[in-house]
Amino acid sequence: MSELNDLDASTLAAGVRTGTIRVVDIAEAVIRRIEQRQPEIQAFAYFDADLVRDRAKLLDAVPRKGPLHGVPIGIKDVIHTFDMPTTHNSPRYANSHTRIDAACVDTLRAAGALIVGKTVTTEFAATLRGGATRNPRRPQHTPGGSSSGSAAGVADNQMTLALGTQTGGSTIRPASFCGVFGWKPTWGAISREGLKMSSTTLDTLGIYARSAADLALLADVYDIDAATGTLPQSLAGLKVGICRTPLWDKAGEATQTAMQETASLLRNAGVTVCDIVMPAEFDTLHQSHRFIARREGRASFLNEYRTTPSLHDDFKATVENRAGTSPGQVRQAYRHADLCRALWEDIAAAYDFVITPSAAGEAPFGLDSTGDASFNSIWTLLHVPVVNVPGLTGPTGLPVGISVTTRRYEDRRAIAAAGLVSSLFAVRGAMAAE
Secondary structure, eight states: OOOGGGSOHHHHHHHHHHTSSOHHHHHHHHHHHHHHHHHHHOOEEEOOHHHHHHHHHHHHHSOOOSTTTTOEEEEETTBOBTTBOOOTTOGGGTTOOOOSOOHHHHHHHHTTOEEEEEEOOSGGGOOOBOOSOOOTTOTTBOOOSSSHHHHHHHHTTSOSEEEEEESSSTTHHHHHHHTSEEEEOOTTSSOOTTBOOSOTTTOEEEEEESSHHHHHHHHHHTTOOOOSSOOOSOSTTOEEEEEOOTTGGGOOHHHHHHHHHHHHHHHHTTOEEEEEOOOGGGTTHHHHHHHHHHHHHHHHTHHHHHHOTTOOHHHHHHHTTTTOOOHHHHHHHHHHHHHHHHHHHHHHTTSSEEEEESSSSSOOBBSSBOOOOHHHHHHHHHTOOEEEEEEEEOTTSOEEEEEEEOSTTOHHHHHHHHHHHHHHHHHHHHHHHO
């Protein structure tokens, strides 16, 4: 019999609404799981069981607040919370309390969410250096980053939903490595007020869940734009693009196989599958992402550089511009991004959705690095929605995700498509198990 912490958000919220589930019982299930698994997985930077119990009692004592009433959610430790510290995994901010919620957290609380703790991030969510969190599928392997604890915690049933962020691949890559749904919304669709800033052009809130239905629920909570036209209810008759991107030479065996299997499954489901070859303008888009991230990072971390002599050299190098990024390169990068966004709108408009890699392969062995974000950065710069779909595995048995993307502000279409593709993977998995 499933524990309450194993259930998805839609099921928990329905049980609370009908009175068959109490929030305090959800809280106790989550607390037991976290206390059992935290020593090994280390998903949490801050967790206070008594605070969770107190919040659960309050939620049981008041009328239903909204569609997330009683649903346990983890918050990445670069996102402000009024009742928990926000440390950014930085010694300078140890035990730092902002005493205010970020806008995205405020919205969750208004919907009745039970905030269970702060999840581990890499320092300032702006480095590939690994942290304490381990991959729950195989603890000797990285969970990805920088939203390490959020992805691992959802995958390990320590929380039902979680917030992360993405500047390069910090939401989608961990989702792929840990085998959960990850959604990087359209840039600017959800407020970033109250989140640590790295890049104004790139930073985006991220969301983790164990079902596409739960992502759709959060799309409602965050008032995401309605899709253009009717959302797909089945795959038959759809036209889907397969976009390997100009960085396909970085794809390992696991990702190459996952893309091939996905295309084959889609064809067998009655989908018209077309290969997308991006125009030459996209060949260097990942370099434009790098130029913009470096230049905006210089401004974002200047105060840390001036006030914190012990600041890690990664950030000193950014502020000092050791890479030698010139103003001309940055100006051209902004123009390049604008051009490619317009081109992608026209390309994507020809398809119901597009499939692309989520990561270069399975989660790498070791915790020193969070892995390669090559397949994520261009989509972050294009500002489009991306949803990682779990369900496939690589040659060693670790998860390998694929991503669904669309035009900007078609997040609901991307989520619906992710649900349909996930169902295909589930049927394939069930047949393989027989």
